[in-house]
Amino acid sequence: MKKFMFVNRKAPYGTIHALESLEVVLIAATFDQDVSLVFLDDGVYELAKGQDTQGIGIKNHSKTYRALDGYDVEKLYVERESLEARGLNEGDLIVDVEVLSSAEMAALMTEQDVVLSF
Amino acid sequence: MKFGILVSEGPYTHQASDTAYQFCAAALAKGHSVQRVFFYHDGVYNATRLTEPPQDDRHIVNRWSALAAEHGVDLVVCVAAALRRGIKDEVLAPGFRISGLGQLVDSGIKTDRLVTFGD
Numbered sequence: 160m161k162k163f164m165f166v167n168r169k170a171p172y173g174t175i176h177a178l179e180s181l182e183v184v185l186i187a188a189t190f191d192q193d194v195s196l197v198f199l200d201d202g203v204y205e206l207a208k209g210q211d212t213q214g215i216g217i218k219n220h221s222k223t224y225r226a227l228d229g230y231d232v233e234k235l236y237v238e239r240e241s242l243e244a245r246g247l248n249e250g251d252l253i254v255d256v257e258v259l260s261s262a263e264m265a266a267l268m269t270e271q272d273v274v275l276s277f
Numbered sequence: 278m279k280f281g282i283l284v285s286e287g288p289y290t291h292q293a294s295d296t297a298y299q300f301c302a303a304a305l306a307k308g309h310s311v312q313r314v315f316f317y318h319d320g321v322y323n324a325t326r327l328t329e330p331p332q333d334d335r336h337i338v339n340r341w342s343a344l345a346a347e348h349g350v351d352l353v354v355c356v357a358a359a360l361r362r363g364i365k366d367e368v369l370a371p372g373f374r375i376s377g378l379g380q381l382v383d384s385g386i387k388t389d390r391l392v393t394f395g396d
Contacts, residue, residue, distance in 0.1 A: 161386055179318055182357060186378040192386065273385040275283070275393060 161272040162193045167202035168276060171221065172212060177205045178220050180277035185223075188230035195234035195271075196227075197264065198256070199241045206237065206252040224254050238264050278309045281384030285395030287319035288337040289330070294323050297394035298340055305348050312388050313351040314341070315381045316373075320395065321359040324352070326370035338370045345372025353380045 165184050169176040187194050198206055205221070212219040227235070235256040242248060242258065249258055259267065268274060282301060286293035301311045316323050328338040344350050352373045354364060359375055366375060385391045 163382070163385060175318065179358060183317075183378050183381060187382045190379070190382045190386065192382070273391050275385075275391075277285075 160191065160193055162195070162270060163187050164195050164197060164268065164271040164274045166197045166199065166268075166274060166276040167205055168200040169205075170201040171205040171207075171210065172215060172217055176277045177202070180275075181220060181223055183275065183277075184227070184232060185230060188227075188232050194232050195236065195267075196232065197236045197238070197267075199238035199261075199264065201241075201245075203237055203241045203245060203247060203252075206235075206254060206256065207247065208251055208253050221253060227254070236264065236267065278304075278390065279388045280304055280309060280311050281388035281391040282311060282314040283381060283384075283391060283393045283395070284314060284316050284320040284323060285318040285393065287322040288328070290319070291395070293394040293396075294320070294337050295335075298337070298344070300392065300394070301344060301350065305344075311344075311348065311350045313353055313380065313384045314344075315384055316352070316354045317358050317378075317381065318395065319362070321354050321362055321364045324354045324359070324370055324373040325364055325368045327368055328370075342370050342372040355381070 167180050171177045210219055210221040237256045237258050239258050239260050282297055284297045288294040330336055345352050354373055354375045356375050356377055
C-alpha cells in the first residue's frame with residue numbers, strides 16, 4: 160500500500176481543478192491505498208460552508224466532500240495559515256478536518272509516496 | 278528507475294507538454310523506463326490528431342506518438358476529462374488510448390516516481 164496525498168490549492172469554482180481533483184480522489188479510494196487530502200491556499204474555500212453556484216450555472220460539488228467518509232477517505236488536512244489569511248476557521252468548513260501549521264504540513268508531505276497537486 | 282508521468286496542461290498554451298516530453302526523452306536516453314504518460318485536465322488536448330501547428334513549429338502530438346512507437350510508452354487519456362473536451366477515440370493520434378483515472382493511480386502504485394507536469 161502506498162501513501163497518496165492530494166493537494167488542493169485552487170478555489171472551488173473558476174477553474175476545473177477542484178472538481179477534477181475530487182474525481183481522482185474518488186477513484187484512488189477504490190484502489191485500497193492510504194489516501195489523504197490537503198487543502199491550502201485558496202483550496203481552503205473548497206470546504207467552505209454555504210456554497211451557492213446558482214448564479215454561475217455550475218454544479219455545486221461541495222456536497223461530495225461530505226460523502227468522502229463513505230469511501231473511507233477520512234484524512235483531511237487544512238493549513239492553518241491559509242485559513243487565517245482568509246478570515247476562516249474550522250467552524251466555517253463543511254467537514255471535520257485536522258488543522259495543521261505549514262511546518263506540520265511539510266513534514267506530512269515528506270512521508271508520502273505520491274503527491275498530486277491540483 | 279521507472280517513471281510515471283502526469284501531463285495536466287494543453288499543448289502550445291503551456292510549457293508543460295514540452296517539458297514532460299523532454300523529461301521522458303532524457304530519462305529513456307539514460308536507460309530509465311517510462312511506464313505511462315497520463316493526460317488529464319486540458320492535457321487531453323495532447324492526444325488529438327487534428328492538431329496542425331505551423332510547419333516551422335514542433336509537432337507536439339506527433340512527438341508523443343513517436344515516443345510510443347519507439348519506446349512502447351503507454352499514452353493514456355483520461356476518459357472523463359477527454360469526453361468533457363470533445364476528445365474521443367475517432368480523433369486520437371496513434372499510440373494514444375482512452376481509459377479511466379484508475380490508470381493514473383495504477384501508475385502511482387507501480388512506478389518509483391510519478392512526476393507531474395502542469396500548474
